[in-house]
Amino acid sequence: MQRLARTRRDRIRQSGTTVIVFSVASNGVLNSLGVAQSSGVAEVDQAGLALVQRAAPFPPPPPGAQVSFSFQFTGN
Secondary structure (H helix, E strand, C coil), rough: HEEEEHHHHHHCCEEEEEEEEEEECCCCCCEEEEEEECCCCCCHHHHHHHHHHHHCCCCCCCCCCCCEEEEEEEEE
């Protein structure tokens, strides 16, 4: 999650909160990505997805570590 916090965010004019889910493969590559709960505003949802795509690839997780994540993305 630190990697996401350091990644540049798109500037968007819409406000809303979406829940983004993603998983990371054993080599750190983005395995899956989606919207678990839409904000109802396509621009906000797309900005949340784009944030994860820009942050990838991730460091390979150690054996037995969590590989599925979710977070709330809030637009202005």
